[in-house]
Amino acid sequence: MRRWLRQHRYAIAVSVRRLLAQPFSSLANLLVIALTLTVPILGASILITAQPVARQLSVSPEMTIFLSPSADADASAGIAQRLKADFADDVASVKVVKRDEAMAKLRANPNWAQALAALPSNPLPDAVVVTLHEHPDLARHADTLATQWRQWQQVDLVQHDSAWVQRLEAILRFARIGLVLLAIGVALVVLATVFNTVRMQALTQREEIGVARLVGATESFVRRPFLYLGALTGLTAGLAAIALAYFALMPLNTALARLAQSYGTSLALRLPDAVSLALAVVVVAILGALSARWSVTRNTRF
Amino acid sequence: MIEFQHVFKSYGRGRNILSDINFRVDPGEFIFVSGPSGAGKSTLLKLIGGLEPPSRGSIAVNNQRIDKMPSRARPYLRRAVGIILQDTHLLFDRNAIENVLLPLKVIGLENSLAYTRARAAIEKVGLSGKEDMNPVELSGGEQQRLAIARAIVNRPAILIVDEPTANLDQETARRIMDVFKDFNRVGVTTLIASHDRRLMASYASRTFLIDHGRFNDVKGVAA
Numbered sequence: 001m002r003r004w005l006r007q008h009r010y011a012i013a014v015s016v017r018r019l020l021a022q023p024f025s026s027l028a029n030l031l032v033i034a035l036t037l038t039v040p041i042l043g044a045s046i047l048i049t050a051q052p053v054a055r056q057l058s059v060s061p062e063m064t065i066f067l068s069p070s071a072d073a074d075a076s077a078g079i080a081q082r083l084k085a086d087f088a089d090d091v092a093s094v095k096v097v098k099r100d101e102a103m104a105k106l107r108a109n110p111n112w113a114q115a116l117a118a119l120p121s122n123p124l125p126d127a128v129v130v131t132l133h134e135h136p137d138l139a140r141h142a143d144t145l146a147t148q149w150r151q152w153q154q155v156d157l158v159q160h161d162s163a164w165v166q167r168l169e170a171i172l173r174f175a176r177i178g179l180v181l182l183a184i185g186v187a188l189v190v191l192a193t194v195f196n197t198v199r200m201q202a203l204t205q206r207e208e209i210g211v212a213r214l215v216g217a218t219e220s221f222v223r224r225p226f227l228y229l230g231a232l233t234g235l236t237a238g239l240a241a242i243a244l245a246y247f248a249l250m251p252l253n254t255a256l257a258r259l260a261q262s263y264g265t266s267l268a269l270r271l272p273d274a275v276s277l278a279l280a281v282v283v284v285a286i287l288g289a290l291s292a293r294w295s296v297t298r299n300t301r302f
Numbered sequence: 303m304i305e306f307q308h309v310f311k312s313y314g315r316g317r318n319i320l321s322d323i324n325f326r327v328d329p330g331e332f333i334f335v336s337g338p339s340g341a342g343k344s345t346l347l348k349l350i351g352g353l354e355p356p357s358r359g360s361i362a363v364n365n366q367r368i369d370k371m372p373s374r375a376r377p378y379l380r381r382a383v384g385i386i387l388q389d390t391h392l393l394f395d396r397n398a399i400e401n402v403l404l405p406l407k408v409i410g411l412e413n414s415l416a417y418t419r420a421r422a423a424i425e426k427v428g429l430s431g432k433e434d435m436n437p438v439e440l441s442g443g444e445q446q447r448l449a450i451a452r453a454i455v456n457r458p459a460i461l462i463v464d465e466p467t468a469n470l471d472q473e474t475a476r477r478i479m480d481v482f483k484d485f486n487r488v489g490v491t492t493l494i495a496s497h498d499r500r501l502m503a504s505y506a507s508r509t510f511l512i513d514h515g516r517f518n519d520v521k522g523v524a525a
Contacts, residue, residue, distance in 0.1 A: 217377055
């Protein structure tokens with residue numbers, strides 16, 4: 001076991017020595033991989049920031065059932081009762097808003113007060129505001145319920161603006177697929193860059209490989225430093241990419257904060273959580289090692 | 303120790319470089335392999351070291367059949383055979399002691415023990431004090447001795463050497479041969495490919511003479 005550990009320690013030392021022996025070439029390779037990895041990290045940052053916004057909009061949608069102006073005074077209470085009784089699984093809460101109450105609210109708004117004063121009578125209907133429970137496909141589910149409720153007597157309109165929520169979800173789904181494709185592209189860049197780096201290294205270390213074989217080195221011994229070289233390249237590039245993304249988010253967030261402020265809200269892009277980032281770095285390191293193994297197997301047949 | 307039975311070697315579909323070679327070498331023997339250039343001396347040594355497989359026939363080294371050995375097992379055989387090729391194959395990106403340390407790193411020897419053994423090997427070949435020098439700073443004879451130190455640091459039972467004195471002056475060549483003879487005296491079976499008849503006459507007790515695939519096992523040096 002100790003012998004095995006010593007051989008691995010030696011392989012790591014050799015791979016670090018080889019990386020440091022060609023500092024500019026190693027740095028250029030690291031930079032290419034790091035910059036390429038920064039793009040999906042930034043993409044993921046945008047996506048994870050946009051996702052809760054969309055979820056917030058679609059998770060607890062409020063649907064409003066407007067009654068016809070000729071509806072009985074107690075019709076809204078009846079509908080509220082029916083919703084609670086027949087749709088207990090779907091409905092989280094029900095609130096009746098009487099037409100006078102709605103009018104009073106509008107009058108309280110100085111922007112509307114003048115216009116409303118000109119009206120001879122209250123044109124607003126009674127309404128029932130329904131909050132739905134969570135559902136895996138809430139937008140579609142809300143549409144189904146709205147279709148049913150529109151059939152009820154004395155109901156004039158069921159308002160549920162799910163179309164734009166669906167559109168937003170479709171955009172996010174598209175972005176998620178785009179991010180997966182981007183990740184595949186980045187993986188290919190990592191594979192190609194590490195493959196070429198290791199190929200060049202194997203050619204320059206030809207003499208050393210030959211001597212090592214002469215004195216009894218196994219193929220694992222010959223390949224091991226290259227595998228570590230690939231893994232170290234992936235690991236370092238992954239960490240550098242996180243640092244680059246972190247610094248890139250700073251000016252982006254300053255600009256975004258100003259934009260959000262003008263809409264009276266706050267919004268900031270943030271990196272994916274530490275576990276996801278650590279996982280991404282590990283995956284890149286494994287990709288680097290696999291590519292190195294492929295390259296060294298192909299390029300040391302002499 | 304080493305046994306060849308009806309060994310043939312050819313490359314591709316070309317003519318046989320070695321044809322029907324048969325011999326047996328006992329532990330502790332000191333043997334020269336002689337013959338003109340291209341006769342197959344280096345090929346014979348490479349077959350013993352497991353660097354090349356035979357085309358036909360059986361080769362046993364240290365009671366292990368090389369011809370039947372899977373390629374992944376050959377490195378372990380090479381650790382018991384010290385190989386010094388005509389070109390010393392020293393690594394010029396590291397100093398002398400790091401060159402000698404390589405076989406010990408291959409077997410995963412503990413660091414301090416590896417350094418002790420490497421220093422002892424360097425001392426045995428008379429290069430003490432030059433451990434930190436780059437091989438490029440050493441003379442031709444010193445480079446040859448450094449290659450010997452690297453080959454013997456693993457304490458091999460067999461030493462195979464290809465043209466160790468080529469390009470060396472008589473005095474340096476004699477000193478190198480004395481190093482081999484010293485190892486042979488402590489029981490290391492030694493096979494040396496050479497075409498230097500004067501040198502062979504001073505050291506050989508048995509010579510394998512190879513000429514265009516034909517093999518002769520002679521006592522002393524062939525006339």
